[in-house]
Amino acid sequence: MKVLLCTRDKTLCLNGVHRVEEPPEDLEGYVILLDVDTVGLSPLADLRENNVLVAITANSIPGYVMKLISLGFYDVLRKPVREDKWKELYAKLEEEFRHRERVIPFRPEDTYLHGELCEELCSIAGSTEGVMGSVLRILGKAASVDVPVLITGESGTGKESFARALWKLSSRWRGPFVAVNCAAIPHELFEAELFGYEKGAFTGATSSKRGLMEEAEKGILFLDEVGELPLSLQSKLLRVLQDRKIRRLGSNREIPVNFRLVCATNRDLKDMVKQGLFREDLYYRISVIHIHIPPLRERRSEIPMLLNYILSKVCKELGKRIEGYTEDFLRTVLEHPWPGNVRELENAIRKAVTVCYGSILTSKHLDLPSVESPSHNILTIVEEEVRRRIRAGERNIYNRLMEMMARVMAKTAYEELRSQVKAAEVLGITRTTLRKLIS
Template sequence: MPQPTATIKGHKDTMHRILIVEDEEIIRSALRKLLQHNGYEVAVADSVERATGDEDLPSFDLIISDLRLPGEAGTSLINHAPGVPVLIMTSYASLRSAVDSMKKGAVEYIAKPFDHDEMLEAVESILATASERVPPVETGANADHEAEGDPSQIMYGQCDAMQRVFTLIRKVAPTETTVLIQGESGTGKELAARALHMLSPRAARPLISVNCAAIPESLIESELFGHEKGSFTGAVSGRTGLIEAADGGSLFLDEIGELPPEAQARLLRVLQEGEIRKVGATQSRQVNVRMIAATHRNLKAMTRTGEFREDLYYRLNVMQIRIPPLRERTGDVLGLARRFLERQAERMGKPGLSLSPEAMRALEKHRWPGNVRELENAIERATILADGDVITPSQLDLEMEGGDDYSIPSSLVEGNNEQTPPPSRETDTSSDLSLEDYFQHFVLENQDRMSETELAQKLGISRKSLWERRQRLGIPRKKG
């Protein structure tokens, strides 16, 4: 039987209940402590059999389960607790199994090993989506349910520019139209894609999100379309692609401008014919997928230089939604800041935390090159640094380039015989080497002999974060 932990006093009625099903005690204990520390009520079990022995299993807000467990697989919890979202944990080498989990009804999967921020972000996103989910349309009598949904339940925006975005989403979401979302990094393109999916008739089916820039070029076709056993060196078994995993639902292709030419040609066939062919396969199969793409690049200009197929561009650009940068969203900055502050204050146990008048003026004056993501990071940083009940401009630290931070692993600071040692602060003529300077120096020094995965691991960040910082600092990724 899962053993519920004690709730945080005074928060019982508002806390989300999460069940962890994991047979490895170290992982189970660490994840329980992480979630408890961030304000969640947690119960644990070491197998599906033990988990299903709890009479209140359907009362959990979220189940986090390892894929491979003694006895039944973690995916069986999807059927044992209908209506409860299930997050599947799996090793990176088991990505095919993770995709199969999504097809069976898991709301998300996360690869091991994961960092704390990655897990907390996934949990928060799932819980927020579950509370805002629009009931699926099953009969004509239920058709009004969909009309009750609204993008403002998923995204925030009071300004005229965001209201126009919401209007477009309301109009296009119920259709099968392909949508191209354009906007700078950090504006909330993935939230817009989620709103399009959640307000559509496909809401009960999976939304598969793919960051095209975060997958190595050599693997992109296999990841998207799948492959047959023996189709290339290392293909020891067949794999279901992410497009096939989205069958019946929606596929969100973030940063689609990074797709290599071969994958562009294959994707065009999906849009034209509604069919895919796995790498190494001779037969195609039909798929029913609603395509949503996003980019911060000018795809039209890329068609003129030959970087992006013109026919694919016109197939994608049936309906275009532009997410405005934060600097154009007059009046939204403080509203967003208050929402982020409320969330962070609750998470960190600092109720009553507020912004000083000077901090509010600083927020309104800042240009926000990192957009909403930068604002959220600034609020999180200030919440950590705040000593009293009021956040000051110095704690927002808005002069920092990029608006987010990362830690330098001690292994790099101390040096490593197998890697290029980091620049010494004692010999740095500029007295202090900023974290962005360190990042740029390390990537440029090592990218010729290290893969993107190795670079990300050594820097202690995810591949997506590595790609985003490359974009912000203008460091091109090595091809091949």
């Protein structure tokens, strides 16, 4: 590790460090201790590209220290520099340079796709091979025909990004992309938001308003979390898909509409149909083409390419320069289960880049939560499902949930053992009961 002290203050002296009054030109691979009080910040632009900069200052104002860090300094030492502080910094820098010897270089130009459409695809698919290859092929076919599409997948897998990619690939790319989060709209406002209303249709309707279905004319209407649509509105949506006409609230006039419907959900709509929570006829109407996005844990081979794309995107947004990451950093990323999928990965990378004061990402920059045990995850899911059903005003929740869990256990045991006799035995139920549950 080559260290250079740049100062005009002769009272500043650090053992074992070469001191100069002016930084020489063409420095590369140095740790430069810059006395910003005497030398100033003018050399900063020329030095920070290929060196590690440490500021030395008598200014103790927190805001000034943060400003120096934001300008690209690795750390800030306060005058007078005590020996223990220098040793502490030296140990940190030694570790930093040790990591650099095993660094995996990162270059933004290496991200394999460019352009607006490709940004949508890169954000969810690390590769056009393997698991996502077949999914992308379905996307290509879906873009060529003007029929409703249902996109399913866990939270954070990138369902909206996939819908936007579908829009940009389709013949409707000149029209608008209108996204609606069905879980965020109160049930009593759903109809007014989707269909629009006339002046005086209800208290507070002081003027007419176009609904989101009209706003999506000649484009895409994206209904995210479509499983949250109340049953009363499901029948009206079905009629719109059949007749291609709507009526605003407070009006008898029919308005023709022309949009392509794309829906997304992280719920099992088939199971909701069995429970009477989702209309079967609407399910088949919205899922003419079904695209399922696998969770990130099932496509780990794509993580390195996703990582590079996200790094390129985040560095551009934050105006930071990252040269690469250590093997330990990559290993940690690959081994984490990512229950929040691509969204969680992007948030983790964004945080790592933010807290990294150098140009090399290490595992210490990753602040990943510990993964809960499977049993705790199951209990959490059940708790959230009970709360959701209570808020939705459902009744007979216990029996419905118990039946749903019984079906899941029966189906899983049978698929694992491929024998009704063995599956019934391990579950402690009769074959007759098992057959009813898996039918």
